[in-house]
Amino acid sequence: MIRVGIFGVTGYAGYELARWLQRHPSASVVWAVSESSAGKRLAQVVPGPLDMPLLAANQVDWQAVDLIFTGLPHGVAAQTVAEARKHGVKAIDLSADLRLDSPAAYTRWYDHTHPHPELLNAPYGLPELNRAVLVDVPAIANPGCYPTSVLLGLAPLLEQGWWQTGQTIIINAASGVSGAGRAPKQHLHFVEAHENYSPYNIGHTHRHVGEIEQELSKLANAPVNTIFAPHLLPTQRGILSTIYVPIQPELDLASIHALYRQRYAAEPFVNVLDQGQLASLAHVVHTNDCAIGLTLAQPGMLIVTAAIDNLLKGASGQAIQNMNIMFGLPETTGLR
Incomplete structure (x- = not known):
């Protein structure tokens, strides 16, 4: 079982990710982070059937997860991925922080210096084009929608x-x-x-x-x-x-x-x-x-x-597809 943590679970993509992972036969969401709603429960913030405690980033147990998904603003996401890698946890980033090839390109399009340029060697996670380089890697850049x-x-x-x-x-x-x-x-x-x-x-x-x-x-x-x-x-x-x-x-x-x-x-x-x-x-x-x-x-x-669908193939569905490849599962697992 892949033990998962989600950063930004109360965003549209983060919530969609949690919803589909709930049905995934080989993954389990261990904890979820929402800085704006820490201390509440998910069902209080997003009405619906999903419910779990919402943590702040400094409350997470890194040893309890194998993989994190980061549905965070650009700039913040890279810092979270860097922290995950320091603890030996894999990451799939749904923001733009790992997608561009150079710090200069990132600065041009996002108007600030990349906080962790060493992360920019992450493979670009469009499986139909880059499947071979996504297996057992430490981090994947989930493409934009x-x-x-x-x-x-x-x-x-x-x-x-x-x-x-x-x-x-x-x-x-x-x-x-x-x-x-x-x-x-x-x-x-x-x-x-x-x-x-x-x-x-x-x-x-x-x-x-x-x-x-x-x-x-x-x-x-x-x-x-x-x-x-x-x-x-x-x-x-x-x-x-x-x-x-x-x-x-x-x-x-x-x-x-x-x-x-x-x-x-x-x-x-x-x-x-x-x-x-x-x-x-x-x-x-x-x-x-x-x-x-x-x-x-x-x-x-x-x-x-x-x-x-911008929330699925354009975000959380593709992230699950990348997770399946990263951990050696059949690519369609949990997505049909």
Whole structure:
């Protein structure tokens, strides 16, 4: 049995993680941390069937767990992972603190110095791309939600070299409001978000751009430039990324579709839809799946639609998938 501790359990992703781990046959949540609600019980803070005492970080028993999940703000998460490693405890970080390859890149996108740059050698935990390097490692960087949809949507093309090198890829993505976290913000109030659809941080400013371009460039073995336009959807959960990618003009849709089907044939959580189908939130919400649709808009321009649940494949579900790989369990354990 994998003994688990959760930091940030009262956040949306942290609570979803606790909910799915409760049903996991080979893992058990030993303790959970919420600095803002320490001393209370989980059911008092988040009404529902889950209940356990909430601890402060300085109250945890490190010897009682094999693994921690950190659903904490960037900057804080790295300090917690470093503390876990000092006690010989493995970590899967759901924040951005382990995702970028260099301290300079982290400072550029997150506007402060990385508190533990020695942690930046952690493997990037997108199993469909990096499964081989996730086994029995001390820490894993759980990918961001937007990057997960984009990377899975583009990986076969870039790996095969079928995109037009040097051309900008345009990503129009939309997320449910849970993607912004539980902390109150004016634009997330019901009156602001309901029956509304609004862009934010468009162009080349959203913090996920650094992560997206870093990992796309590895897939392509060449620099990849993007324009990223995230939007807020008036839904609780789900991400839909619509990606416009210049491709080799001689390629036809049947060949591209066959490439995607072959690339993901053995992947339990990636569903390449039939030709003519477009990915939607309905394909994926409340699952750890990614649905991918392909449309040839005109010769030389492919539109990829990629949908995930931002709280599952975009966060806690993928974290459990990474835990399963880390500890040598069947990858789908607890996720079906």
